Amino acid sequence: MGDRSIVAEAVSRYFADVKAVDGVDLDIGSGQIFGFLGPNGSGKTTTVKVLTTILKPTSGRARVAGFDVSEDSQEVRSRIGVALQEVGLDLLMTAREMLTLQARLFGAGAADAEATAERLLVTVGLDDVASKKRVGQYSGGMKRRLDLALALVNGPEILFLDEPTTGLDPASRLAIWEEVRRLNGERGMTIFLTTQYLEEADRLADEVAIIDRGKIVAQGSPVALKKEIGDEVVTISFASTEEAERADETLAEEAPSRRRSGRELLCYFSAAADRLPGLVRALDRAGIVTEGLTLSQPTLDDVFLRATGTRMSGRDEQGPEERP
Amino acid sequence: MTEVVLLVGRSLRNSLRVPAALIPNIAISVFFLFVFNSGLSSVGNLPGFKGSYLAFIIPVSIVSASVGGAGTAGQALVRDIESGYFTKLLLTPASRLALVWGPMIAGAMLLVGQVVLILALGLGLGLRSASGVGGLFVVLVFAFLWGMAFAGYAVFVALKTRNGAAAEAATFAFFPLIFLSTTFVPKEYIGAVWLKWAATVNPTTYIYDAMRSLLIDGWRARPLLIGLAVILGFATLTGVLALRQARRATRLG
Numbered sequence: 001m002g003d004r005s006i007v008a009e010a011v012s013r014y015f016a017d018v019k020a021v022d023g024v025d026l027d028i029g030s031g032q033i034f035g036f037l038g039p040n041g042s043g044k045t046t047t048v049k050v051l052t053t054i055l056k057p058t059s060g061r062a063r064v065a066g067f068d069v070s071e072d073s074q075e076v077r078s079r080i081g082v083a084l085q086e087v088g089l090d091l092l093m094t095a096r097e098m099l100t101l102q103a104r105l106f107g108a109g110a111a112d113a114e115a116t117a118e119r120l121l122v123t124v125g126l127d128d129v130a131s132k133k134r135v136g137q138y139s140g141g142m143k144r145r146l147d148l149a150l151a152l153v154n155g156p157e158i159l160f161l162d163e164p165t166t167g168l169d170p171a172s173r174l175a176i177w178e179e180v181r182r183l184n185g186e187r188g189m190t191i192f193l194t195t196q197y198l199e200e201a202d203r204l205a206d207e208v209a210i211i212d213r214g215k216i217v218a219q220g221s222p223v224a225l226k227k228e229i230g231d232e233v234v235t236i237s238f239a240s241t242e243e244a245e246r247a248d249e250t251l252a253e254e255a256p257s258r259r260r261s262g263r264e265l266l267c268y269f270s271a272a273a274d275r276l277p278g279l280v281r282a283l284d285r286a287g288i289v290t291e292g293l294t295l296s297q298p299t300l301d302d303v304f305l306r307a308t309g310t311r312m313s314g315r316d317e318q319g320p321e322e323r324p
Numbered sequence: 325m326t327e328v329v330l331l332v333g334r335s336l337r338n339s340l341r342v343p344a345a346l347i348p349n350i351a352i353s354v355f356f357l358f359v360f361n362s363g364l365s366s367v368g369n370l371p372g373f374k375g376s377y378l379a380f381i382i383p384v385s386i387v388s389a390s391v392g393g394a395g396t397a398g399q400a401l402v403r404d405i406e407s408g409y410f411t412k413l414l415l416t417p418a419s420r421l422a423l424v425w426g427p428m429i430a431g432a433m434l435l436v437g438q439v440v441l442i443l444a445l446g447l448g449l450g451l452r453s454a455s456g457v458g459g460l461f462v463v464l465v466f467a468f469l470w471g472m473a474f475a476g477y478a479v480f481v482a483l484k485t486r487n488g489a490a491a492e493a494a495t496f497a498f499f500p501l502i503f504l505s506t507t508f509v510p511k512e513y514i515g516a517v518w519l520k521w522a523a524t525v526n527p528t529t530y531i532y533d534a535m536r537s538l539l540i541d542g543w544r545a546r547p548l549l550i551g552l553a554v555i556l557g558f559a560t561l562t563g564v565l566a567l568r569q570a571r572r573a574t575r576l577g
Contacts, residue, residue, distance in 0.1 A: 054414060078417045088408030092338045104330050105416035134341075150412060 002079070003066035004030035004157045004190040006051060011060035012214075013046050020046040022214035023060070028192065028207065033184050035205030035222075036194040037300065039312050043214040044194040045085060048162045051192070052082045065157055078106065081156030085163045085194075087147040091136035095126050095146050098135065099153060106154040113153075120149040141172055148179070158190045159183060165200060177204055198300040198312065210304055217307035226298040229306050230257060230268035234279065237264050237292045250286045254278050261311050263291075266302065327418040331426025332433070335400055339434055345399075346434070349392030353442055356385040360508065361449065367509055375454070375540030382446050383535035384507050386463070387528060389438045390471045391498045397431030398478030398491040405486050424570045428479055432471030439467040451539070459538035462548070469555045470531055474498065476562030483569040505529045530554040 008026040012019065021043045028034045038044050049055040051064055053073035062069045065079040090098060099117035108116060121127040124145040135143065144164075151159060161180070165173040181204070183189045195201055201208050202222045209219040218225055234255075238244045241263055248260045254275065255267035269275050272295055283290060304312040339346065360381045368377030401424075404410040413423050443451070443460055453459045474495075481494040504522040506514070506529050514520045523529045534551025537544050 052415065054411060074417045077415055080415075082415050084408070084411065086408050088410070088412040090334075090338070090404065090409045091407065092341050093334070097334075097337075101330060101334055102412070102416065105327060105413070105418045107417070 002157055004188070005066070006034070006062075006064050006158065006190065006192060008047075008051065008062040009060055011047070011050055011057045011062050013043075013050050013055055014058045019214045021050065021057075024211070024214075024216055026062075026209065026216075028190065031184070031188045031190055032206045033180065033191045033193065033204050035201030035208040036192065036211065037196070037198065037201045037208055037304070037312075038194070038211035039196060042211045044211060045162055046214075047211070048082075048084070048160050048192070048194060052080060052160055053077055078154065079156060080158045080160060081151035081154060082160045083147050083151040083162065083164060085166065087143045089135045089143055089146060089150075092134055094131055094134055095121060095138075095149075096130040098146070099149060102150050103153040108153075116153055120152055123152075124149045141168070144168070144172075148176075152183075155187075156189065158192065161191065161193045163194055163196065166196065173200075180204060196312070198304070202300055208300065210300070210307060212304075212308045218303055222300060225300065225303045229298050229302055231270050231297070232268070232272035233296050233298050233302055234267045234269065234272050234276065235264055235292075235294045235296065236267070236279070236283075236290050239263070239289065239291055243288055246286065247283060247288050247290075250282055250288060251279060254282050259305050259309065261305055266305065268298065268302070268306075327422035328425050328429065331413075331418075331422055332429045335397075335427045335430030336433060338400065339396060339430065345396065349389060349396075350438055350441065352392065353385045353389040353438060354445065356388050357382065357442060357445060357449075360384065364508060367513075370513065372512070373510065375536075376451070378446060378449055378451050379453075379539040380510075380536060381508075382442065382451065382539065383463075383532045384502070385442050386439050386467050386535065387470065387531060388502055389442065390435050390467065390474045391495050391502070393431045393435035393438065393471050394474030394478040394498075395492055395495040396434060397427040397475035398482035398494070399488055400427045400430075401479055401482040402486065402488045402491050405482070406488070420570055421567065424479055424483075424566055428472055428475040428566070431475040431478075432468045435471035436464055436468050439464055453539050454542040455538045459543070462538055463535050466531065466535060466551065466555065469552075469559055473555060473559035473562050476559060476566040479566040480562060480569050483566070483573040486573075501526060501528045506532055527554045527558050 006026060006028040008024050011021060011024045013021040024047055036044055036047065046055065050057045051062055051069060053069050053076050056070055064076045067075040069076050096117050099120055100113045103113035103116045104110070118127070121130045126142060126146060126149070129142070135146065138146065148164070165176050168176065177200070180191055180193065184191050193204065205222060207220065208222050208225060209216050211217070236247065238247060244260055244263050244265050247265050248258065251258065251265070251267065255269070257268040259266050267279065301312055361378050364381070365377040367373065368380070401410070404413070410423070443463070455462070478491060478495060482491040485491060504519065505526045506523050511520060511523055514523060530547070530551045531554065533547045537547040
């Protein structure tokens with residue numbers, strides 16, 4: 001088994017003067033499922049494009065499967081599989097034709113390529129329509145499955161999946177998760193998966209990095225990252241942002257580790273139950289009325305909020321437009 | 325090499341799957357053949373005019389067909405870029421050259437198919453090739469190279485603009501090339517000095533000369549060699565432009 005690691009050292013990629021990716025360091029070991037988490041426009045796709053040799057880094061170096069993405073791009077390409085967020089299919093061809101051609105471009109002989117195509121069509125459940133219909137007639141879900149099959153034609157050592165479940169229904173999402181676990185478990189494939197879904201990273205990934213505005217703001221295993229901010233989170237909601245701001249100042253002593261997000265104040269504790277009465281009393285003394293109070297386990301969203309000051313879920317801000 | 329064959333095959337298959345895109349181009353070259361042959365054939369009766377007007381006008385029909393063929397190559401590439409399939413091809417270890425040559429060669433091959441049709445029609449109308457079947461074959465070789473030269477230009481524009489409409493519009497740039505030449509009459513009959521000058525610097529003139537010499541005069545080295553040199557120079561120029569643009573477009577270095 002070859003080198004299946006991904007290493008990035010201070011990788012940056014600018015579009016004109018927009019820093020889409022700004023000094024990203026990564027060290028992903030062989031056989032890991034790595035979750036690359038961030039909101040829309042945070043630089044996830046650009047990072048994937050640099051690591052998969054589609055874009056040259058503006059500065060910095062990256063090695064994938066032991067080869068430099070700039071200097072040995074052909075070696076890198078022959079060892080990786082890539083399914084980008086936007087599927088890249090030729091609508092005039094059939095699934096079988098496309099898989100066979102892709103396999104042959106990766107160097108397989110005619111018979112091998114056909115066998116690979118057949119096997120993958122069965123794997124992604126497209127064998128019944130593979131020869132009859134052109135891809136233009138496929139549904140969105142079928143196109144995505146075909147795109148995933150195309151990423152596997154060369155039996156890659158490392159698989160890049162850029163938001164593989166965005167826009168999918170829950171059942172299809174679960175099917176993709178299962179496939180990712182299977183590829184990782186059975187073949188020891190390193191999987192680099194970008195996602196906007198915190199739950200997805202939490203459920204699948206051994207290791208997670210959170211990227212925001214082109215910079216990595218937190219990195220580690222989901223458990224360790226959540227542990228870092230405390231074992232429990234108390235979320236107090238208020239009628240207005242001003243009330244929340246006032247509460248933020250009021251609770252400086254009772255809750256030294258906290259973050260405000262709109263009308264909510266999040267306080268992080270190792271054992272929250274003992275602290276609740278103190279919090280309520282302090283707010284009461286200051287005459288601040290609360291609308292609700294919940295106690296929960298920290299999520300990766302809390303990690304994101306802690307690192308960036310904004311919540312990832314529900315954030316509708318768009319980042320710099322990524323040109324191909 | 326295998327990569328090129330695979331990609332040419334794919335481009336050809338795709339083109340044949342959208343016959344509606346091929347038909348207008350074939351219609352235009354047939355139009356040139358019939359309309360100009362029947363409308364202007366009296367030019368052939370002018371004193372000093374050698375051979376039949378049909379043999380004179382057939383190269384115009386062939387060269388105009390190559391504009392459409394080139395457009396096909398450029399548009400196919402834009403379609404791949406827009407659909408994201410080009411990125412899928414970029415992710416294979418296939419050489420970047422093969423990715424650009426695929427649609428170019430396929431476009432030139434479609435042109436050759438079209439030229440076979442034009443020549444067959446011409447023979448039906450009474451065309452006699454002074455250089456025999458061998459000469460007709462050389463005409464096909466010229467058509468293929470000319471098609472490659474045009475396709476290189478179309479691919480360059482396609483990669484530069486990444487826009488289907490722009491790639492199509494760019495092929496119109498070839499109309500002056502086709503018409504500011506000895507398109508309808510030999511150079512000695514052109515009265516306007518500016519047009520004579522334009523015809524002299526226009527590379528298309530030498531392609532017409534080469535093809536016409538084969539059809540009308542038989543085997544003559546001079547026009548063939550000049551024609552070949554012009555075509556190779558032109559093809560090299562557009563080919564280099566296309567490849568440079570492909571390198572730039574594929575890595576956005």
